[in-house]
Amino acid sequence: MWIKPKKIEPPIFSFWDDLETSLYFMLQKRKGHGEAITLQSKVIGTLDTLWNTKPPPFRILLHSPKHEDYYYTIAVATRKEDILKDWQWLQTNINIDLKAEEVDKLDFIISKVSSLAIDSNVFVVDSSDDxxxxxxxxxxxxxxxxxxxxxxxxxxxxxxxxxxxxxxxxxxxxxxxxxxxxxxxxxxxxxxxxxxxxxxxxxxxxxxxxxxxxxxxxxxxxxxxxxxxxxxxxxxxxxxxxxxxxxxxSENYAFEEDKELSRKKSKKPILPLTRDLNARAESEACRILFRLPATEKLDGSISAQLYTPYNRSQVSGRMFISQNYVCFDSKSPST
Known part of the structure; x- marks a missing residue:
């Protein structure tokens, strides 16, 4: 599949095997994919697993014959037949003006591939992404x-x-x-x-x-x-x-992601379903503590003080706010 062209450092070619090459393109296969025949491919497969990198096993690189450090990943695939379709498309449809400047040639290819990636709505995650x-x-x-x-x-x-x-x-x-x-x-x-x-x-x-x-x-x-x-x-x-x-x-109970919660902003970077499960656990603890209905959802809690008129004092504790209730809990002996 086509991806938004991503500039990479000069690749470690010992991790990849060249399947096809041309003046501006390289079709490669990751070592360690499929049957691990050599010790080197076994080691690479092991490192990919332990580091949780495991990139797609097939890719196409754009490179410049005049610039050794110029490499862009422009297509990736998990199946060989898919990457071969992209490779064939490049050979058939990319016609480069050999008289043009080198920079213009590369810019033309990048703009062409970028438009293909946009059409397919596919993008690669950059290291700067969240x-x-x-x-x-x-x-x-x-x-x-x-x-x-x-x-x-x-x-x-x-x-x-x-x-x-x-x-x-x-x-x-x-x-x-x-x-x-x-x-x-x-x-x-x-x-x-x-x-x-x-x-x-x-x-x-x-x-x-x-x-x-x-x-x-x-x-x-x-x-x-x-x-x-x-x-x-x-x-x-x-x-x-x-x-x-x-x-x-219970036949009526089923796990469904809380769409309302997913629309709320979180100050901490946390995965959506992890946040959902944390909210469920907090709501359940609140329902047990205050004996609330099983359908009640906790909106939030905050440290607060409750004024007690009978002894004219402030009691420290925590206020819990749900859809239909405002609750207060304190560990102070006076309450």
Whole structure:
């Protein structure tokens, strides 16, 4: 697919194999994609997985024969047949005036490819783009990697290790947590591990400071370790598991993203569905604390002081505001 031309540093060609070359274009394939035949390709595939870079395996570069440091990525693809279509289009439709200045030739190609990218509404995430755009790229890779439904929503992912049965050493990789699945992927020196488990099959979760244990319905133990802080992924896993249990118990309960919440601005850079789940947890805690109806949603809370007329004093605490209620809670002994 065509992308908005992105300038790159002179590439490390040991990471890529040239499939086709011409005066201004290079068609390349990433080493480590498909069958890992050589040790070098296995190492590259392992590094891509651990660094969570894993770029599309095929790409087309625009380069200048007169400028060694001039390289632009203009097309990428996950399938060879798709990138070959773009390559053939370039060979057929890009007619360069050989008498023109070098800069004019390159500008012509970039403007042509940019218009193609705009027509297809496809853009590449720059390093200067925010975390949310980068996460969208990871979501697309997640769907493709585990062959899930395109509507499956990734919540977050974490670098960790997994101890599979029959392996002496833990396997480094990424733990992916989506609305319906717990997934893990590891690629080390040509050996690939994929794990997909539905939340409805999870019956117990436990954790320590750096590890998480998951027990499934089949009494299978899934042990993940090497977390920097296991409490955060464990809390998220507990939330997602509880949501699926509620869906099984009640036919009227179903997880849907809060569209109203997504329209509100947040001071902190946080992923949309993570923000949604945090808001659900806070609303549930508020409903339990004040015994509010199950449909009540918390709009926010703030530190406040309540004036108590009976002793003419100020009591410090926290005020909670929901759709239909204003509540106050204080840990002060006087209340």
């Amino acid at each position: 975390e949310r755009k980068q996460f969208q790229v990871t979501c697309s890779k997640f769907i493709e990697l585990f062959d899930l439904h395109p509507e499956e929503k990734l919540i977050n992912y974490y670098l960790c290790s997994y101890q599979p049965k029959g392996y002496r050493l833990p396997r480094p990789g990424y733990l992916y947590l989506s609305v319906n699945f717990l997934c893990f992927y590891s690629y080390v020196l040509g050996s690939e591990i994929k794990l997909v488990e539905r939340w409805t099959n999870v019956i117990d979760l436990d954790y320590t400071r750096t590890s998480i244990s998951v027990i499934s319905k089949s009494n299978q133990l899934l042990y993940f370790n090497s977390f920097l802080d296991a409490s955060k992924p464990h809390t998220l896993m507990k939330q997602l598991s509880d949501i699926k249990i509620k869906e099984l118990i």
